Amino acid sequence: MAHVRLDHTQKTYPNGFKAIHGVDVEISDGELIVLVGPSGCGKSTLLRMIAGLESVTEGTISIGDRVVNDLEPADRDIAMVFQNYALYPHMNVFDNMAYGLKIRGLAKSEILARVKKAADILELTDDQLTRKPRQLSGGQRQRVAMGRAIVREPSVFLFDEPLSNLDAKLRVQMRLEIKRLQERLGITSVYVTHDQVEAMTLGHRLMVLNEGIVEQLGTPIELYEHPASLFVAGFIGSPAMNFAPAKINADGSGVNLDGGAEFQLPTGTYAEFANQDVILGIRPEDLILTDSVTSTTNLTATLVEHLGADTLVHGHFGSDQTDMTIRLGGIQIIKSDDLLPLRLSPEKIHLFNPGTKKRLA
Amino acid sequence: MIENRPFITAISHIVLVIGVMIIAFPIWVTFVAATHDAVRMVQVPLPLWPGSHFFENLDQTLNKGIEGGVNQGVAMMMLNSLIMAMMIAVGKIAISLISAFAIVYFRFPFRMGFFWMIFITLMLPVEVRIIPTFEVVANLNLLNSYLGLSVPLIASATATFMFRQTFLTIPDELLEAARIDGAGPMRFFKDILLPMSRTNIAALFVILFIYGWNQYLWPLLVTTDRDMYTIVMAIKQMLEAAEQAPEWNVIMMTTLLAMLPPVAVVIFMQKLFVKGLTETEK
Numbered sequence: 001m002a003h004v005r006l007d008h009t010q011k012t013y014p015n016g017f018k019a020i021h022g023v024d025v026e027i028s029d030g031e032l033i034v035l036v037g038p039s040g041c042g043k044s045t046l047l048r049m050i051a052g053l054e055s056v057t058e059g060t061i062s063i064g065d066r067v068v069n070d071l072e073p074a075d076r077d078i079a080m081v082f083q084n085y086a087l088y089p090h091m092n093v094f095d096n097m098a099y100g101l102k103i104r105g106l107a108k109s110e111i112l113a114r115v116k117k118a119a120d121i122l123e124l125t126d127d128q129l130t131r132k133p134r135q136l137s138g139g140q141r142q143r144v145a146m147g148r149a150i151v152r153e154p155s156v157f158l159f160d161e162p163l164s165n166l167d168a169k170l171r172v173q174m175r176l177e178i179k180r181l182q183e184r185l186g187i188t189s190v191y192v193t194h195d196q197v198e199a200m201t202l203g204h205r206l207m208v209l210n211e212g213i214v215e216q217l218g219t220p221i222e223l224y225e226h227p228a229s230l231f232v233a234g235f236i237g238s239p240a241m242n243f244a245p246a247k248i249n250a251d252g253s254g255v256n257l258d259g260g261a262e263f264q265l266p267t268g269t270y271a272e273f274a275n276q277d278v279i280l281g282i283r284p285e286d287l288i289l290t291d292s293v294t295s296t297t298n299l300t301a302t303l304v305e306h307l308g309a310d311t312l313v314h315g316h317f318g319s320d321q322t323d324m325t326i327r328l329g330g331i332q333i334i335k336s337d338d339l340l341p342l343r344l345s346p347e348k349i350h351l352f353n354p355g356t357k358k359r360l361a
Numbered sequence: 362m363i364e365n366r367p368f369i370t371a372i373s374h375i376v377l378v379i380g381v382m383i384i385a386f387p388i389w390v391t392f393v394a395a396t397h398d399a400v401r402m403v404q405v406p407l408p409l410w411p412g413s414h415f416f417e418n419l420d421q422t423l424n425k426g427i428e429g430g431v432n433q434g435v436a437m438m439m440l441n442s443l444i445m446a447m448m449i450a451v452g453k454i455a456i457s458l459i460s461a462f463a464i465v466y467f468r469f470p471f472r473m474g475f476f477w478m479i480f481i482t483l484m485l486p487v488e489v490r491i492i493p494t495f496e497v498v499a500n501l502n503l504l505n506s507y508l509g510l511s512v513p514l515i516a517s518a519t520a521t522f523m524f525r526q527t528f529l530t531i532p533d534e535l536l537e538a539a540r541i542d543g544a545g546p547m548r549f550f551k552d553i554l555l556p557m558s559r560t561n562i563a564a565l566f567v568i569l570f571i572y573g574w575n576q577y578l579w580p581l582l583v584t585t586d587r588d589m590y591t592i593v594m595a596i597k598q599m600l601e602a603a604e605q606a607p608e609w610n611v612i613m614m615t616t617l618l619a620m621l622p623p624v625a626v627v628i629f630m631q632k633l634f635v636k637g638l639t640e641t642e643k
Contacts, residue, residue: 053537074543086534090556100542
């Protein structure tokens, strides 16, 4: 058990490419933090720096109260679960889990006890312990990889996209298992994923990375409700947030799309930005179907997708051609070219500065 | 292609049988010649069916050698050949494993330079560098010794290259997992790399054993002492026995004996051999 601290941590490769532009974060004891971002954003690099598989160019990484910059991975008291599991193919499951303990010189009885305990937690049978990794299914291999991490009883767990090799159904199941396990063992964890659903459901906090820069750090709900930048807004949430160029009106009370559609803004908040060009962001689920009397805008439907639990409607507001997606609950019978009267609560509006891509107010 | 046409089946069997006969006939002749006495073997026509002198010939070949010749049984030569072939095979594999390990897993200056230096020795087999190599071996007083027979043949670019390719297919994550588990480089080599290259080692052993066993030119040069002769070079010398008709029965028996160990190695290591050359699952 330990907290992890990253202090101005940077990584520059010998060829001059800067992979990580300075990360500051304090991960408290028992917390699960998710590093999320598109591929190539540096999230895996950052994880591997914590693991000691990549060197740190500047700044420090501390685990507990020790600065671990120059420690070998084995001495950092961490355990890592790899994307492709990295199980030793020629060893059976028991030996895979016991290998690290053997090297550390633990007594046979202690190794046996620890592996048995981990196998119990992960519901691996005695029969499975004697098999080779290739005789196991993907989900079972995943469990063994986690077992290998658990037996070390580390202060920090590192997960490198552990679920991306599993099929969709198993992924949901293992996601729950990882969450349960992490809460049960209470071990500080860093989890890397590119899947925003995984990130939202697993993490106590999320760190969104983009091109080596931390875009935002916060709880899943904070990120969802108050994305700090266009990037975070577009990355978190599925279907993604709708964006359209717009302009705040003269008294700051509303925002207008090019085609004339107007949305009410919360009073007072945006007064100082009057007449400014902005990018308007609306989550698909925030536009609510209403009757024509209270509607402020009508969406012209162009395409309808039925998901069963939800109906996704693609369309545009008036003469503005920006494609908008809205999500309506349940099954809605809508044809293309229908006009849908919609309502949007002013506090659900997200406005971004088109230049800096940052959130306004 | 799955077809069921009796005519095609018959034709392909005939072609295969002819092929087998072409390969097998010389071996049959060798076997037949080894079962007749010396007198019968100089008469025409040559026999095509086995005679009754197999065990006499075997005894003479193993223990006495050719009459009027060097009076040296081939049992000793077979032992020499075996020791040489084993030293070459084991030595090549050991050195290649270690050098491939260094080239793939360590970052040292001129790493690729060293790799290419090893690689271009492919162009310099023993036959090309035979005179300087002989001089080196002679100056080291290694003539007429097992070391002299095997060491110059041990350095091997092919095996190094093959192990390099094998190691490159082993995912980096395994190395990283081993590092996190606390395994140092030699531990990783012993616990992970060696077991994972097991089938490749076996395949290479088969090839290299046969390569070593079949060496002819080099043993001919470095051995002058009869106790160090190898069986393959002995066959040639038997043909030149002093002013006599060659004793074909003994020569053919020697040939048969010389064929046995490579055949045995191939038969017993067949499974591993095929696996080592074809297996891709890592």
